[in-house]
Amino acid sequence: MSDTLSISSIRMAALVTSANVGIGVLTLPRFAAVGAESGAPLLTAAGILCGTMSLLLLAYLCSRHPGENLIFFSEKLVGAPVARVMNGLLILYFLLVSGISLRQFGEVVVLVLLQKTPMQIVECMLLLVVALSARRDLIKFSFVHSFYLPFILLPGLFIVLIATRSIDPNNLLPLIGNHRGDWPNESVKIASLSQMSFVFCLLVPLMKFPKRAASSVAIGAAVGGSLYLLVVLTTVGMFGAEETKILTYPTLETARSASMGVGQRLDALFLIIWVISIYTTIYATYYFSVHASRDLFRLEDHRMLASFYMPAVYAVSMIPPNIHVLYSLWDLSGRYGFLLTAAYPLLLLVMSFIRSGRRRAHA
Amino acid sequence: MGSWQGKSNLFKRTASVQIKDLTLRKYEGMQASARLDEMLRMLKEVFGDTDDIAIRQFRIFGSFNAAAVFLEPMVDQDRINRDILQPLMTALKDGQAEQLHASRIADYALHDCLHAADASAEISIVPMLLAVTSGETLICIDGSHKALIVNTRDIKKRAIEQPQTEQVIRGPREGFIESLDTNIALVRSRLSTTDLKVKMAPIGRRGNTNVAVCYLSSIADPAIVERVLGRLAKIDTDAILDAGYIEQFIEDQPFSPFPQIQNTERPDKTAAALLEGRIAILSNGSPFALIVPCFFSQFYQTLDDYTERFLIGSLIRIIRLVALVTSLIFPALYVSLISFNPELIPTDFAVAVAGGRAGVPFPTVIEVLMIEISMEILREATIRLPQVIGGALSIVGVLIIGQAAVSAGFSSPITVVIVAFTTIGSFATPAYNAAIALRMLRFPLIILAGSFGLFGVLIGLLFIANHLLAMESFGVPYMAPFVPGNWQGFKDLLLRGPIWWMRKRPSHLHTLDANRLPPDAADAPMRRTLQYAGEEDTRAHE
Known part of the structure; x- marks a missing residue:
């Protein structure tokens, strides 16, 4: 049963793409414009x-340890106490990211689609879908990502294509x-968007060819x-920095203005499809x-945890009192998060090199 | 014939057989007596209260006492007279009878006298009793430990007709009937190969319904065959009255609305499935074959796609797919657009919708739900009605009630159009069970659309898609070959590729022989395409 027990390189790439494209799509042009104007x-x-490099680092590290996932081999590389603390931090960081993303999502939906519906309900619905699907195993997890990929890429490309005719090249100079x-500092903030696909480090051991992890991740x-990049290019090109x-x-x-050219307001439709990427x-x-908690705590099953983390993520999403605090928190978590998600694998990779060097020296 | 437990164990190279009926358990392991009166007493004890049992005593060759036991309504009495009684009651030549010993009489009768193809000798009681209940004739002979069993079953069956639920425009017109033997013959006649294996055994404590598992041994994955046999062996029920009973006992996810086993009335479809490496389960008394493992994509494919040329086949398949998606989301989209995002509707049309809705007292979601439910009632009623008045009623229902509902201010005309279109769309799906699953899922989507607009519809669709992605049918991913993707599978997914281009069998079925065609199968058609009219006919054009 090869297809229900292993992950192909293409599916891995699809997973990385679909995980990376998400919350940043709507706000990235603003961040980039604030950071560097034109x-x-x-x-x-x-x-x-920058983000891709850090992911490649992680992928290379994982392909050096094809039998186990990050949680297990990190304990062998830097010792159980240090690794457990760092892995715990990673878990907390991604819970935080989930919560903040959920809040950003809720803000947008309430602003554009459902003005009268309480944001809490919107958030709860998405969280419910996420938590229920988080009960599935790793293979089904990869199925979900490869299934939704076309629905994420095609509408985005469509909007970009329509918008290209309104671009004024002067805006980009x-x-x-x-x-x-x-x-x-600003590029690190943008690089943190790529870290959403950090989860692939748990899937590398299931790949048909773990050695190809790095190339899959690079493509994805x-x-x-x-x-x-296209989204930033068209938006800044259209409106100016x-x-x-x-x-x-x-x-x-951008979607709104682009669709006006077609003669119909399609921004709601665009937003609906954006929900899939979120x-x-x-x-x-x-x-x-x-899943990392399951491995960290050496549990048999992750399904209980999938429901258990729901209140935590919901609580995080409720912390920011308004949208300004929300984005400064997002900013902060992006910077320090990137430090964590890039530096930790780097440390592990260095240790991995040292250890294999020592083994070779002994042999 | 054995049992499913036995068949499944045989596949694993161990053996154990189990009997479940209480009467049968009482006689389990017992052997027949050589004394005729004792045998008759035993048979009367078992069949005592049964008035349709017939025990005909006679003398074999004029010298040995014997009795023929059978159930009158189930046998062909002419055959008993002609093939059993006549040869056995003919006196032998002088002296020949004396030479025969009573204990050898059964073998002599079986090998030299009986003119029946399906006959055997038996010494255990249990198979004898089972034979009588299934319409065979049991012949007990005084002085012999062996009894003879002759197949004299004659159960009325209907003629082979075109299946009502799976009609095709171009393709064979034969359909399965309720007789297992006929159905297997229909499949065998399409696949004349020694590879076609048919494993038969009864299921059910009281029904002893014969069930057959068919597969091609050189193609089907042995692991899947073993899984099917194992699941069949675990069925412990009274009787299998239809293949649908088996389906519910062996499917992977009983609580899913989606069918995980394909059923078909068409022998050609069954043969095609066997050639893809699937396994067919046929049961006596049911005109449906079950086909496992199955993909979701099978539910919108029909034979017409393959018998017609591939461009037309692909086009029709896409239309059908559109109808399938429509039947699921169209009313929900309508509700959410009208109630939450009217800006997505072109202005002129929005004005028309608003005009149509003027005077309708309910919110759109209630209105759509009401019309949808009345449509489902009409659909259900039309199935139950006799065919003669069914057509008349559906016209009354659809035209008159729809028209009246609009003029009574009960609903807007556009709602009626949307609901009618959706219902017709759901009938374009060839598989009834898949169509009805999507049709029922439409209702939660409408409610979500009424409360959360497009966002609600999308959340509902995410639920459905995630559920489909997580499903498996006998260990094979349900959404294959879309996810997990497979290039060869894509040729037969949304489009139907040219028949000489689909070289591989579905890879997710892990077939033993993956190639359907030789690697150069596409060469000749492609060469003809490139050289117009083809090399060999160029002269004809000059």
Whole structure:
């Protein structure tokens, strides 16, 4: 039963793309414009490159240990106490990310689609779908991501294609922006968007060819990153950097203006399909927390945890009192989260090299 | 014939047989007596209260006492007269009878006298009793430990007709009937190969319904065959009155609304499934074959797709797929657009909708639900009604009630159009059970649409899609070959590729022989395409 027990390289790439493309689609142009003005596309490219590099690092690390997932081999590499603390931090971080993403999602839906419905109910519905599907095993998890991928990519490309004719090239010049921004800091913020697919480190041991993990992840991250880049390019090209800075959800405005050309307002339709990409992203982060906790606590089954983490994620999503606090929290978690999700694998990789070097020296 | 437990164990190379009937358990392991009066006493004890039992005593070759036992309504009495009584009651030549010993008489009769193809000698009681109840004739002979069993079963069966539920425009017109033997013959006549294996055994304590499992030994995955046999062996019930009973006992997810086993009345469809590496389960008394494992995609494929040329087949399949999706989400989309996002409707049309809805007292969701429910009532009523007035009633229902509902201000005309379109769409799905699953899931979607608009519909669809993605049918992913993807499978998923192009059998079935066609099967048609009219006929065009 090869197809119900293992994951192909293509499905792995699909998983990385569908997990990465998500919450950032609506707000990324604003972040990028704030960070580098007309240099936004370049900044995005830098951020995505940065994120992809860290994912590649992780993928390479995982393919060096094809028999086990990150939670187990990290304990062998840096010792159980340190590894457990770090893995615990990862779990907490992704719970936090799930909560904040959920809140951002709720804000958008209540703003555009369901003005009269309480945000809590909207959030609970999505959380319920996520928690129920988090009860599935890893293979079914990968099925879900590869199934929804076309529904995420095609509408995004469609909007971008329609919007291209309204782009004013002058809006994208100068390529590096007018002011010298804090590029390293800003690109790290964008790079943190790529970390949503961190969960793939649990799936590498199930791959048919674990050695191909790095190439799969590279393809997946590149596809997702290109979509982000296109979105930033069209939005900033359409509105100009200064205008983009003051739009809360610039991509939504792009979809709105683009669809006006067709003669019909399609932004609600776009938003509905955007819900799918949010779902896959939150599903990926939540699933990481659930599944990693199972391995951390050495439990037999993760299904109870899938329900158990629901209140925690919901509580996190309720913390920010308003949208400004929400985005500053998102900003903060992105920066420190990237530090955690990039530096920890780097540390493990170094340890892995040292250990294998020592083994070779002994042999 | 054995039992399913035995068949399943045989597959695992161990043996044990189990008998479940109480009367049979009493006689389990007992052997027949050589004394005729004792045998008759035993038979009278078992069949004592049964008035349709017939015990005909006679003398074999004029010298040995014997009795023929059978159930009168189930046998062909002419055959008993002609093939059993006549040869056995003919006196032998002088001296020949004296040479025969009583204990050898059964073998002599079986090998030299009886003119029946299906006859055997038996020494245990249990098979004898089972034989009588299934319409065979038991012949007990005084002085012989063996009794003879001759198949004289004659049960009335209907003629082979075109299946009512799966009609095709182009393709064979034969359908299965209620007789298992005929059904197996219909399949065998399409697959004349020694590879076709048929495993038969009875299921049910009281029904002893014969069930047959058919597969092609050189194609089907032995692991799946073993899984099917194992699940059949676990069925412990009174009787299998239809293949649908078996389906519910062996399916993977009994609580899912979606069918996980395909059923068909068509022998050609069954043969095609066997060739793909699937396994067919036929049961006596049911004109339906069950086909396992199955993919969701099978429920919108029909034979017409394959018998017609591939462009037409693909086109029709896409239309059918659109109808399938429509029947699930169309009313829910309508409700959410009208109640939550009217800006998505073109302005002129929105004005028309608003005009139509003027005077309707209910919210859209209530209105749609009411019309949908009355439509379902009409549909159900039309099935129950005699065919003669069924057509008349559906016209009354659809035209008159719809029209009246609109003019009474009960619903808007557009709602009636939407609901009618949805219902017709759901009938375009060839598999009735899949169509009804989607049709029922429409109701929760309408309610979600009424409360949360497009967002609710999407959440509902996510639930359904996630459920489908998690399902398996006998260890095979239900959404294959879409997810997990498979390039060869895509050729027969949304489109129906040219028949010479679909070289591989479905890979998710793990067939022993993956190739359906030789690797160069597409060469000749492609060459003809590229050279127009083809090499060999060029002269004809000059």
